[in-house]
Amino acid sequence: MAVSSGASTPGTRNPSPWESGAPDRPPRPLRPHLSELRLSAFAGHRGVGLPLGAVTLLAGPSGAGKSSALRAYEALARLAGGAPVGEVFREPVACVPERVAPDAQGRRGFRIGCTADGPEGPVRLDLAVQAEPELRIVGERLTARGVVLLETALRDPARRVVQAAWHTGGQAPVVRAPLSDDRLGTALLPLRVAGTTDGERQVLAAAEQMVVALRSVFACDPLPDRMRAPVPAGSGRLFGGCDNLADVLWRTRAECARRHDRFVQEVAAGCAGPVVDVFAEPAGHGTVRAVLDRGDGLRTDFARLGDGELRYLALALVLLTGPGVLEVDPPGEVPAALRALTVLADGLDRQVDAAQRRALLRLATKSARDGHIRLLGAVSDASWAAGQSGVTVVHLRA
Template identity: 80%
Template sequence: MSGVASLSPSVQSADEAHTARPRVTELRLSAFAGVRGAVLPLGAFTLFAGPSGCGKTTALRAYEALARLGGGAGVGEVFADPVACVPERARPDAQRRRGFRIGCTADGPEGPVRLDVAVQAEPELRIVGERLSAGGLVLLETALRDPSRPYVQAAWHTAGQSPVTRAPLPDDRLGTALLPLRVAGKTDGQRRVLAAAEQMVVALRSVFACDPRPERMRAAAPIGSGRLLGGCDNLADVLWRTRAECGRRHAQLVAAVGAGCAGAVADVVAEVLGDGTV
């Protein structure tokens, strides 16, 4: 990508960021489709910019995939075509395995929390490695030990009588999202693990990755819920409902549009047509 623009209402200090609602602040495409070693800073509202083929859609695919995994979706639901996510020219290992790696950082009350995920795409789709860390401390780490079994070996920070707790976790789900069901929270270490996992999950579930399709956005849209779709096909419906039902948000939108246009912007209006579209 030739440019990443992050827009937010104001510049937050580090202390303000740590006390605010958790949000994703960095996306990492370590090895994903046609992108390698990319680290993308994210704001409350971020635009990926660049010419066709530079990786914008690839970044959005990875971002949306992490969000869905954080919401509890299975790896098969998230990656319908996993082979397409394997880095170009990636060669299989001795067991004929190929895969990809993505990750992100979520900031919030626990400070920056990092999540890195390794997914095997061939010969079968599964999560083969995951690491959740904060402040240089590994809070959760999983690894595939026995390919014949449908789980990974997980170890999470305990800081009690034993430094870590080990247990199997399914290889088709994100371990971080499962931690609240597995960690008792009896020790300070366990509570730190739970707090970091909750921060990451809340941040990922708040993600809305959209890939606008201008040719569809220009067409009339049926009147519906007013909730923006991933392709922005129903932009006209969203504009109409926002202007009618939430004047404050509409005013913020008009101000944002005005900031990005050379001329003055008085309003952004959608018109209801006779056939039930807008």
């Protein structure tokens, strides 16, 4: 896919551990975050590097590879969380670029990678995955400040391990050991590296920055048809399809009045008719349903709302909430002040009108400025976002 970028704020590459705050605010810790997604050979992409800002829109027609780019990002996040490669890539052959012929041993695969910025400066992760004849990670490289910190390679196809070498900076420049071929080696380093030398501590710091940058990811594509019916009262954690939105509203309205008030204001700006509240109420048999309070004694059940309204209010809630409400797996050992939640929104402009798109973008940029979220959204056309401060637009062409 061809790529061009029209961006106003690319991801920072400042190696300092502090961000500059507003004049009346103290500096904030620089949260690890991705500044680039690389699709070296993945699905329809070859040699593609996507710059990522705090709010990034991937724009292009159907077939340009927007959804596959989001899938690659989510796959890296799941691997960083410790998921085995077989759970992450359910259909690995679909990730292999078309017209890639197998080698003499019948092997085909794909390559993806990313750059995570943070206190350690830019840290690069590049990954080679074999899809056929069997799924396995066959190569991984972690680099920072010009030093290869971890490198793995498949030496013996008959064994389910790769040979790994990581930097020490000591008398022995590297340590070599086998690692499993179905897990991301970077995520395993804290269990294998002692951290007794400056080099090993650099390895651990870079690996932690990469894992933290990737772990807090919420892939979101609201499904209006599943948001209309009452749902069982449960954990109050929002699923990626937002079908349990009523259950989440049941929880959030009681737990955070200030944020709920902001959510109501956003809903009122994007839905037809007056809106003075949005909440869930019991619907019998342990279920709850979501309604709009119109302020005159009339309540509108979500079953009566249009697809665009439902997608809009679900996305608005996502952009206003966080890991405690969204169904994500953040690194619990890292303080919340050092984590950045990234929302992956496929079809961000699907079924929503022009005013709703602009409202969502305004909300995303404000949440990003506050350090609350980062957003990577796929849209068919980004002309409506042209000139918007704080937004990176990457154009993909089939």
